[in-house]
Amino acid sequence: MAMEQRFRLLASGGRVVAEAWGFPVQLTGEPELCRRIRDHLQSSVVVLGQSLDPHTGERGTRLRILEPGAPGWLATCLARTAQELGLHLTELPLSGG
C-alpha cells in the first residue's frame, strides 16, 4: 500500500487540533475546527505556473487551477486555511507520524 500524504494542524503552543489526509479528505481532531477546515476544502484553488513558447523562447506566467484531489491541491488549500485560522501546518514524514 502506498504512503499517504498526511498533514497536522497545530494551534499555538503546539497542541494538535486536526490531521488531514487523502481524498476525499479525511479529518480528525477537534470537531468545530474540523468543520471550519472542511469548509475551506470544497473548491478549486488558483496558482501561478509557467508558459513557454517553444518557438520563440518567450517565457510567461499563466494561471493554473488545481481541482479538488489534484496533486498539490490539499497542501495548497491547507496552507491557506492554516494561515486564515492562525494554525501551524506541518506535513508528516513518509515513514508515518
Add this chain to the structure above:
Amino acid sequence: MEELVPLSPYRSDRQYARLETYRRLGLADGTWAAEQFNLRVHVSQGGPEGAETRACQIWETVDRLPLQIKDLLRNVIDEVRLDSQESFPSDTLGSWRDGTMRINQDWSLIPALRDPGWHRDLGYDLLRATLAHETGHALVEDPRGGIRLRDAVALIAASGWLPHPLDDAVPYGPVGRQVSTLSAYYLKRLREVDSSWDGELSLGSPALPSSAQLDRDVMRDVRASTRHRTKARGSLGLQGSEQLLRRLRHADPGRLVRDLADCGLVLEDVDAALRRRRGISFYAEDAVSETPAEIFRCIHVPYTRAEHSRPALLEGERVLLEPWRTADRAIGARRPALTPERPWESLQLVRRGVGRELGR
C-alpha cells in the same frame, strides 16, 4: 576568505515620481512610464472593452512595486507591450523575452478568472506577481549582467531540487547538508554533461547554453516540445521536492525501503533530505529555470509564502538582493525623482505646490 559581493549594475541613483503626479498634470500614463522608467510602451489597437482600464491598472501596479523591481524595469526592460489575448498561449497573464515584457490586456477572457467567487483583489495580486516574476527573469538572465551560473545553481539547490535517491544517492549524504556543497556537486555534474557550463559566467551570457538547455540538462522531466537532445546528453535528473515526494509516496513502502538499503540509504534520511529544503511554489517546480525568478517574486511579492522554503529565500537574499543592496550602500542616498520633462509642466508643478513632493 569571504567573497566580495559585486555591485549590481541595475541600481538606479534616482527616486521615482508618482504616477499620480503625472495624472494630476493631465499627462498620459505612457509618458510617466517613458520618463520614469525609460520604457517604450506599445498598446495593441482594437483591444477589447475594458482594455484601457486594464492598462491603467498595470501602471498603478507598477507605481506600487518595490524599488528593486522599479530599478529593473528602468534598467533591464526596454519595452512594455499590452497585447491582445490571442497573441499568448492560453491562460497566460504576461511574459518576458529579451528586454520586452508583454502583458495580456484582457484577463476577462481567461477562463480561470471568470469565476465570480474569486476575491476581487485577485486580479491586482496576480498582476503584481506576474510583473515581479518576469522582472526576476530579466534580472537573472539579462545578457548585460544577470547572475552567475553557479549562483543560479545554488538557488536550485536551495529550493529542494533533488535526484531520485535510487538514481543518485550522493545528495542524500553529507554533500546534501549544505547548499554550498550540494550546488558545487550539481555544477560538477552539469559540467560533465556539457563542459561549456561555466559557473563563473552570467546565466544570460552568449557563451553559455540557453536556459532551455539548462532545463534539459538538469531536470528529469521536461516538456515534450523541448525534450529532444536531453537524454542523449545525459541529465542530472533533478525533480522538485513536491514531485519527488509524490513519487515516493506512490512507491510500495516495503520495496522502497529495501531498494534504498541497497544504495546505503534509509527512508528517514531520504525524508529528512527532502524536507530540509522545499520548493518555494508550484511555479518554482515547473522548471529549474523558473526557480530563480520565482524566488525573486517571493521575496518581493509573497502571494503565498511557505515557511518550509526559508533556505530558498535566504539564498535568494544573498544572490539576488545583496549586490543591489551593496550598490545601494556604495552609491548612497538617491537623488530626487525627475519631474516631467516639459518646462511648462514643470512650472505648473511648482505653482501647484507639488515641487516639494518631487524634491525640487
